[in-house]
Amino acid sequence: MTNVNKYLKAKEFWSRISYIHNTDNSLPEIPKITLTFAQSIDGKISGKNSSQILLSGQDSMILTHHLRSVHDGIMVGVGTVINDNPKLNVRLFEPGTEKNIQNPQPIVLDSKLRIPENCALITLPKTNKLSKYPWIVCGHAADTSKIKEEPILEELGATVIKMEKPECCLSTGRPLIKHVLNELKKRGMDNIMVEGGSNVIQEFIRKHIEERIVNVLVVTIAPVIVGGDGLGATDSLSLKGGLNCLKLKNVDYERFGDDIVMASEL
Numbered sequence: 001m002t003n004v005n006k007y008l009k010a011k012e013f014w015s016r017i018s019y020i021h022n023t024d025n026s027l028p029e030i031p032k033i034t035l036t037f038a039q040s041i042d043g044k045i046s047g048k049n050s051s052q053i054l055l056s057g058q059d060s061m062i063l064t065h066h067l068r069s070v071h072d073g074i075m076v077g078v079g080t081v082i083n084d085n086p087k088l089n090v091r092l093f094e095p096g097t098e099k100n101i102q103n104p105q106p107i108v109l110d111s112k113l114r115i116p117e118n119c120a121l122i123t124l125p126k127t128n129k130l131s132k133y134p135w136i137v138c139g140h141a142a143d144t145s146k147i148k149e150e151p152i153l154e155e156l157g158a159t160v161i162k163m164e165k166p167e168c169c170l171s172t173g174r175p176l177i178k179h180v181l182n183e184l185k186k187r188g189m190d191n192i193m194v195e196g197g198s199n200v201i202q203e204f205i206r207k208h209i210e211e212r213i214v215n216v217l218v219v220t221i222a223p224v225i226v227g228g229d230g231l232g233a234t235d236s237l238s239l240k241g242g243l244n245c246l247k248l249k250n251v252d253y254e255r256f257g258d259d260i261v262m263a264s265e266l
């Protein structure tokens with residue numbers, strides 16, 4: 001398949017599955033959510049000691065970058081930033097379309113402002129004008145954090161969104177997802193792609209069971225075996241409320257190179 005056809009296929013797949021995304025089953029006060037990650041055939045999203053691994057092949061990576069380009073925001077937890085130092089921008093696009101490419105707004109869930117000042121999300125926009133400075137969402141426990149100060153991050157270009165009200169955070173200071181999403185909607189985010197990592201994926205699934213906050217789940221399954229040392233997307237997720245397992249609905253599959261991409265309602 002030529003590269004042009006790979007981009008076309010990614011676009012067509014998103015058009016096909018976004019019928020799920022666009023069904024009006026979402027809560028109007030929060031952005032529409034696409035929950036997405038790549039996993040090995042044995043359900044791991046990273047390797048031993050949480051080491052980052054390249055699971056997606058080129059074709060499914062093109063899809064991931066297309067998804068980034070069609071969302072207002074892209075969200076990860078600070079664990080992913082510390083571990084992977086991701087860029088979270090759109091680097092794979094059809095040649096000739098660069099003028100139309102919009103990078104999503106990077107959003108980092110970071111209860112205690114642990115984000116490294118020299119991470120790519122903060123340094124990249126200095127040299128790459130198309131990249132956006134990150135929004136960093138912290139809780140009230142950030143006050144007592146010994147590490148990062150809000151003014152330093154803001155001087156560097158980041159926007160710190162502090163969830164100060166006690167009802168917006170757990171007693172540990174971790175911001176509650178629903179309140180965070182409501183705040184992001186007020187700041188203009190109509191749809192957000194949530195890229196992980198494990199704790200954030202689990203939090204979205206937990207919350208979804210209560211309030212249906214996820215519109216579409218997109219999982220790339222790569223023909224790779226990581227083994228028992230790897231980190232699973234849902235290793236610490238215990239399904240409460242008598243659920244033995246969560247059965248996905250409206251399931252669709254497509255092959256991208258050697259990978260299978262599954263899209264469904266959660």
Ligand SMILES: NC(=O)C1=CN([C@@H]2O[C@H](COP(=O)(O)OP(=O)(O)OC[C@H]3O[C@@H](n4cnc5c(N)ncnc54)[C@H](O)[C@@H]3O)[C@@H](O)[C@H]2O)C=CC1
Nearest residue numbers: 037038045046050077078079080109196197198199200203
């Ligand atoms: N294969 C894939 O698609 C991906 C794999 N990963 C992998 O995931 C691992 C990182 O995952 P984790 O360590 O679990 O970190 P994480 O990225 O899920 O971040 C967790 C942190 O987010 C913060 N946070 C703030 N509010 C939160 C909330 N409401 N819910 C949950 N977290 C909140 C907390 O400080 C928490 O420690 C890395 O190994 C990385 O390589 C990450 C993204 C995608």
Ligand SMILES: Nc1nc(O)c(N)c(N[C@@H]2O[C@H](COP(=O)(O)O)[C@@H](O)[C@H]2O)n1
Nearest residue numbers: 038053054055056064084086087088195
């Ligand atoms: N789609 C996908 N496939 C993989 O194999 C992956 N390891 C990931 N990981 C996610 O992508 C982030 C890296 O993004 P940049 O390439 O730096 O823009 C990483 O942090 C994970 O969120 N995704």
